Ligand SMILES: *[C@@H]1O[C@H](CO)[C@@H](O)[C@H](O)[C@H]1NC(C)=O
Ligand SMILES: *[C@@H]1O[C@H](CO)[C@@H](O)[C@H](O)[C@H]1NC(C)=O
Ligand SMILES: *[C@@H]1O[C@H](CO)[C@@H](O)[C@H](O)[C@H]1NC(C)=O
């Protein structure tokens with residue numbers, strides 16, 4: 507591009523120079539007629555001698571007139587060349603702009619192509635994450651993951667974690683669950699996992715009852731399924747909540763007895779003795795915040811104890827579920843625990859509770875930001 511400009515400039519100066527030489531003119535020459543006689547230029551010699559002499563072959567006013575016309579024609583030529591130069595410069599600019607636009611178009615096309623590829627890649631990564639565990643459910647049945655572990659223990663040296671089919675006792679239903687067979691001696695049925703925020707937990711009551719998400723990734727097993735598992739005859743279940751903070755600290759809360767009432771009781775939660783390092787956020791600091799024995803609430807089913815409303819900090823809350831980004835939980839005047847909210851970044855305002863909440867797990871008096879959580883249940887060895 508630069509050389510085109512240079513060539514044009516060169517052409518232009520040549521043009522100007524030839525115009526000057528061809529007409530014997532001088533650019534810096536003033537235009538006033540009076541001083542014309544001083545010009546030593548060859549073409550003007552005859553007129554140069556006019557001044558002070560009477561031997562003028564042509565009358566002086568005619569000579570001056572001719573000279574003026576000559577000047578005008580030079581000026582006209584110069585103007586023409588300037589105009590031409592201006593035109594070609596404008597054309598050059600247009601060409602440059604067009605070329606830049608084309609280049610930008612190509613670039614933005616490449617950027618969108620890259621973006622599309624990144625999206626494909628990240629969805630592939632998600633899928634392969636899900637496929638990392640045996641996605642094909644293992645066809646060996648059991649009543650729950652503890653039962654499967656007990657059945658396989660003698661036959662298989664190392665039972666893999668993954669998706670298994672369970673058929674709880676005294677029910678017609680069998681369904682898939684994710685079994686953690688490595689964590690703390692294994693036998694855990696995962697009832698909830700929140701890790702990357704990729705699954706939508708903003709769900710109505712019916713979804714919380716039936717379950718949703720991907721068993722190998724984020725999911726909520728479903729209140730009915732959990733009810734079937736923990737209400738089997740002659741069993742008791744332990745609930746274990748494993749938490750990881752944004753700064754990679756792990757902690758847990760465990761309840762030595764866990765069961766749910768049935769749907770007519772809105773799956774009221776019952777918790778036994780607490781043990782752990784994260785604090786008993788389910789019960790909170792005082793009876794007002796106690797979620798033990800609270801019924802389940804969802805955005806469209808309100809059992810949260812705020813009737814018609816609660817005061818939380820400075821805000822008035824009618825629905826804890828709505829306050830907690832439309833997630834379902836065993837809210838009681840909201841309370842200090844909600845593991846179904848979004849993982850990650852700490853919330854900006856304390857008023858809205860949109861992130862995973864386990865308020866009793868603190869650092870320097872401030873609740874930790876929780877990156878991931880898993881809720882799992884396991885049989886407690888009974889004497890029978
Ligand atoms: C133009 O004329 C002036 C005055 O006569 C002179 O000094 C100058 O060198 C001339 N320039 C050219 C390019 O001829
Ligand atoms: C609320 O939930 C939606 C859907 O899961 C999510 O996209 C959004 O980020 C959540 N809002 C906040 C503030 O966490
Ligand atoms: C809430 O009220 C407290 C005083 O009770 C005040 O310090 C705080 O700034 C208020 N917060 C908001 C968000 O209005």
Ligand SMILES: [Ca+2]
Nearest residue numbers: 808812824825
């Ligand atoms: Ca309410």
